[in-house]
Amino acid sequence: MRIILLTQDDPFYLAENIDFLIKNLPEHSEVVATVLFEVSPFGKRETFSEKMKKTYDIFGASFFVHYGTKFILSKLNSNKSVKNILAKHNVPLVEIEGNINKPENLDRIREYEPDLLVSIGGNQIFKRPLLDLAPKGCLNLHTALLPKYRGLMPSFWVLRYNEKYTGVSVFFVDEGIDSGPILVQKKVEIGDRSQEALINHTKQIGMECIIECVEKIHSGNYELIPNPDEELTYFTFPTKEDVAAFLKAGKKFY
Template identity: 35%
Template structure:
């Protein structure tokens, strides 16, 4: 089965997922596409948004982590770990085709997918919403990793919101992509424990790796024709951007961001 991965650039967590998939997928990965979102706010706007939610110290701490990651990615000889700090570096290591896409719903990208004759799109946290034509283009559709046990915690930052609400287990779902946000049939689900006093950074790392494992299981089921998507009953819940009030809830649970 010919699989196209659609994701986005990231310094910390998505390289872990993509590296695992490229190392372990028994099916043909035809390429990795990193999307751009022209409507995303600038870095300064993003910093202001998170400053309002989390305050100054967590933002400065994250900024120092980000600078270190950028340096290690640009100057690999300074990276003394086995970790990658960009999806591009992962693809270079695996000699995998890599491209940047401004708009996954543009005709140029749809043509690119048709020319590749892909059977399945595996979505790994891209920042764009797939429209109907793209969803229906691959023979077996599109599937997505969501780090929550759907239908709970649909939307943005599910790991953060689960921790803020005091969940003891963090869900991970592999689901088909449909028109609604995180509403498609669920192929696989699992949970991992949220230890007392842990950090969001550790939970994101663990969930991205477990999500990659589940993704490969789902791809294999689809290839064998044994997948049985389900639609859980209930409306679930939807969350958006973190707020100062939610961060108070998060800290009250005894957690830290990094």
């Protein structure tokens, strides 16, 4: 099965996990190309200086210094670069300009003849022509128990609202937001994990779930799990007030 990844060059969490995914895919499947989106933690495209200012304003100085230091160190460590991991595995990049749904970008992706698209941190809305491009569809990884906690930064919100459990959901993408039918879902106990530890834990489980999905799709033997809109909760990016409530509840970022 020919797979194209749709992801971003996240400097914190994705490189090692994508390395694990590529190494552990079943023999009948391979990543033949990758689309790398611009990193956009706030859910929209912003300049680097805008991202820095927004991070400082919302999360405060300690958070800013912690992740600023990690960002600098990631630039000195080739194993923290998604682009370097892909190069190590000889996975070519699909060069696109602007929105992935533009016809010329779809043509570039189509050249690789994908059977399946897999989105990991894909940060653009996917339209029907893209979703129909691969005959096996498009999967997306979301680190929450859908239909709860759709939207941005679920690791923050489950801690903010003192959930005892969260999870990982891998679902077939439709034209909504985190709304497609679920193929694999795992429940995860949060315990006393910080947000950083929770992200690391669920991302690793997420890679294992994607591998399980690939096996199911290859065999054609699977049942879909409903993702009903009537039960959804949806969250955008936190505000300063949300961060204050998070800290007041005794939760930790790292």
